Amino acid sequence: MTTREYPTGPAAAALIAVGVGLVALAISHLLAELATPLKEAIHAIGKAWMPGAAGIGPYAGKETIALVAWLGTWLILHLLWKRRAISVTTGAIVCLVLLGVATTLLWPPVTEHLVELVR
Amino acid sequence: MSLKPGPDVDAREVQWSLLLVIALLGVLGVIITWFTAPLERLLGESAYALEAAIHGVLAGVLMVAVTIGLFQAARLFSGHPPGIRELQVGSAVTAMLTLLTIIAGNRIYIPYRASGGPRTYFLEHAPEVHKIFFEFKEFMALFALPLAVCAAYLLWRYGEAAMQRRDLRTTIAALLLLLWFYFLVAFGLGAAITKLKPV
Numbered sequence: 193m194t195t196r197e198y199p200t201g202p203a204a205a206a207l208i209a210v211g212v213g214l215v216a217l218a219i220s221h222l223l224a225e226l227a228t229p230l231k232e233a234i235h236a237i238g239k240a241w242m243p244g245a246a247g248i249g250p251y252a253g254k255e256t257i258a259l260v261a262w263l264g265t266w267l268i269l270h271l272l273w274k275r276r277a278i279s280v281t282t283g284a285i286v287c288l289v290l291l292g293v294a295t296t297l298l299w300p301p302v303t304e305h306l307v308e309l310v311r
Numbered sequence: 312m313s314l315k316p317g318p319d320v321d322a323r324e325v326q327w328s329l330l331l332v333i334a335l336l337g338v339l340g341v342i343i344t345w346f347t348a349p350l351e352r353l354l355g356e357s358a359y360a361l362e363a364a365i366h367g368v369l370a371g372v373l374m375v376a377v378t379i380g381l382f383q384a385a386r387l388f389s390g391h392p393p394g395i396r397e398l399q400v401g402s403a404v405t406a407m408l409t410l411l412t413i414i415a416g417n418r419i420y421i422p423y424r425a426s427g428g429p430r431t432y433f434l435e436h437a438p439e440v441h442k443i444f445f446e447f448k449e450f451m452a453l454f455a456l457p458l459a460v461c462a463a464y465l466l467w468r469y470g471e472a473a474m475q476r477r478d479l480r481t482t483i484a485a486l487l488l489l490l491w492f493y494f495l496v497a498f499g500l501g502a503a504i505t506k507l508k509p510v
Binding site: 198200202203206207209210213214217218221242244247248249251252255258262279280281283284288291294295298299300 | 417418420421424425439442443446447449450451453454457458461464465468469472476478479481482485489
């Protein structure tokens, strides 16, 4: 079995989707911190389907947004690239960069600083 | 007399014997713990003691799984990967454990946020503990799921071919390394919170 039989497009799609999902998580957290109506809207997204979401608060909505962004991006990119040869290294680098961005945005001092800047 | 198993020893038989010994030792450990520390003392007196214990046990088992993944990552980096079956099964188990730990974490988040719970206590006495220890930990824990699923997906989709390509091998190793790192952060901060104020 060789990767010629299995093009590398799906690998790149899976990798990039990880980064997109986690950046979506960070952005949803920033939005929730920015304004109460946004926080309530994000909470409502979680409450729409997740058991116990009322007790978890907006975290349920942030999880939902990240899940949809991750799996949605994966599905779309997979369908686009399933027969294509996309560089795995490029996919991995994009994933790493997005992972770094998401981690930085979620670090509480950075989140607070950004929220204060936008307000 | 040679200590090495002779050619007549069936490797599968050795494997099953080892599994049996491990299972017996596990049962023995549970029995000793059960008799020396009553269950209610082990779990604690909280109404959510069982949920907390399930989350803690899952996280503990996952810590072992991601550490095994870390050793596998080192072997992948070095170009001497373990067998593909070992990697595939390990990654699938880790991904499943990650999902279950997050679900159990969601359950235990409810009493944490409840009025009079640890969140209220931290916000009143040490808000930075909630912000940094808890919120950051909860997000870092979520990072583990897509990383674990992605590593498992690459291993199952490409199989042996992934071991022959350096880019795929290195990428899978990086995913396993990052998975270990993010879970370690979540695990460490989670343990610290539990020590400060359990649910």
